[in-house]
Amino acid sequence: MTDVRALFDPSFHEAERAHELLARLRADHPVVECPPLDPEQPFRSWVVTRHADVLAVTKDASTFRAHPPIDMEGMPRQINMTDPPEHTALRRLLAPAFTPKAVAAMASGIRDHATALAQGLRERGQGDFVKDVARELSMRALCRLLGLPDADVAFLCDRVEAMTHPTDPEFVRPRCPPEVSAGLAWRELGFYLARAYARPRPGGLLALLAGSDAAGVPLTADERMHFGWLLLDAGYTTVVGAIGGAARVLLDHPDELSRLRHDPSLVETAVEEGLRWTSPIVHFSRWVAEETVLGGVKLSPGERVQVLFPSANRDERAFADPFRFDAGRTPNPHLAFGAGAHFCVGAPLARLQLRVVLEELLMKLDLEPAGTPRVIRSAVNAGLKSLPVRLKPAA
Ligand code: HEM
Secondary structure, three states, X not given: OOOHHHHHOHHHHHOOOHHHHHHHHHHHOOEEEOOOOOOOOOOOEEEEOOHHHHHHHHHOOXXXXXXXXXXXXXXXXXXXXXXXXXXXXXXXXXXXXXXXXXXHHHHHHHHHHHHHHHHHHHHHOEEEHHHHHHHHHHHHHHHHHXXXXXXXXXXXXXXXXXXXXXXXXXXXXOOOOHHHHHXXXXXXHHHHXXXXXXXXXXXXXXXXXXXXXXXXOOOOHHHHHHHHHHHHHHOOHHHHHHHHHHHHHHHHOHHHHHHHHHOHHHHHHHHHHHHHHHOOEOEEEEEEXXXXXXXXXXXXXXXXXXXXXXXXXXXXXXXXXXXXXXXOOOOOOOOOOOOHHHOOOOHHHHHHHHHHHHHHHHOOOOEEEOOOOEEOOOOOEOOEEEOEEEEOOOO
């Protein structure tokens, strides 16, 4: 059997080999110890691959904590690495930006943008669905959410990609070691965010965070900055992965796309299936707080569990025929957004963007693949960096 550590090797994901290993782990070793990637690692680490076990871990915030059991003195609190009650307060702070009303207010802007992007593809007759559509659409939506100018989209896409994908040479600056390149992008985004926080646009999410004292959840300047970095990463990289991956699978399965065109009422289930299929976040960690048994394996306090979302979403025990893309799949209890206390706060906005891409681009334009899609070399984010497409010649 391939070493479990391959799951943390970016090239293994780039070569799209992970699902084969994950299927074998689900069958034979659903909770398996992962030998340390770093010989100095002072704790045991487990990989969790079945849907039921991933759900159990993510829903039980008292046994499986988000905060590592080490002294993180000096490290600012980050929402994804805190536990209740701190975590609950940070969620409360973000909540107003993601209410159904707030997200609905963004819909027409996103739809107009998608229509313009579709028009661009129509006029050129060809393009790259990731570079010309997914990146543009998701970063502009994020800018509107945060209260940043549309004019900064290109700068932000470039720096966020350099920060989040240092394992892919295409996102590393020339003549720069990967960690230096990612660090430079991180710093540039830091300067950018500091300026944005100094004069936040009223109504934007950065203004909410800047006014955290008044909301009764005071943040330090450092915590505010980390929130900014986190939102830029979490709100962009994932959506690009979902849009690019959904476009790819639909273009590869024209029967499913034509089913959707003939029955647009399937768009909601198609969005969920796109999320299940793409699972843009590969894994997340939790820390065992008290002795427990998971998948028949005894886990002890201080140990780490890594839940593999793409594996849970292809689990034969939870989904009939999981390797088939079914635009009408019902039910679809996918875990692409996680579950429990840390369930993705941006899910309504991500769903809206995916829906609009289906309705305004994939269902309206007659596209076909025009080259080989290229996968990002990353063990953290699943997604494409390129998906060449062209309009089909008129029949
Ligand atoms: C398809 C797109 C997306 C996917 C697949 C996704 C996936 C996830 C997952 C799996 C988690 C939970 C991690 C855990 O269990 O610890 C999460 C949390 C989070 N997501 Fe998303 N996300 C997406 C879009 C977004 C967007 C658009 C935003 C914001 C603009 C966002 C912001 C966040 C934040 C702030 C958290 C941390 C929540 C917490 O710890 O309570 N995400 N996301």
